[in-house]
Amino acid sequence: MSIPMPRYFFDVIDAAGVHRDQEGQLFPTAQAADDEALIALLDIAREDMPKRRGGSLRIDVRNDQDNSIARKFLEVHQDVIEG
Template identity: 40%
Template sequence: MPRYYFDVYDGQKLFRDEEGGVFDDRAAMRAEAMKVLPDIARDGIPQDGDRQSFTVRVRNERNLTIYTGTILFSGLWLDDSANTEQKVY
């Protein structure tokens, strides 16, 4: 069975997978990439930010990138009360 390596890029730093994982086929590898992205995002979105993306790049045993997936978090305040303090006159 082939071994695949899941490198993660958080927009600033690349975290390279040195161990990898063994999967029955490419579909199982893709399913794993789709599974890990939300977990990575859940733990990696900064508390003081409203935009963050995470990309997983999957390499095969020959060190070739064969699959990528990206998840994006984008938050937007819809009122101005979060951005300014209420003024009392």
């Protein structure tokens, strides 16, 4: 009999507001969920940030008891230099 993997939720906070994860994903450990949060943050930034001239993005990781276990932040500043 195996122990079920815990579910972790990735809430995304950006300029549009808070996007609360309702489904979550299964990971064997909190560290695995934390590692995946960084990958997800960079993937979202790669798709979304070029449309803007910078901004901030955050992912909050929650466990299945709704406790926050990690936060990942990314802030991008862009200056256009003409010359």
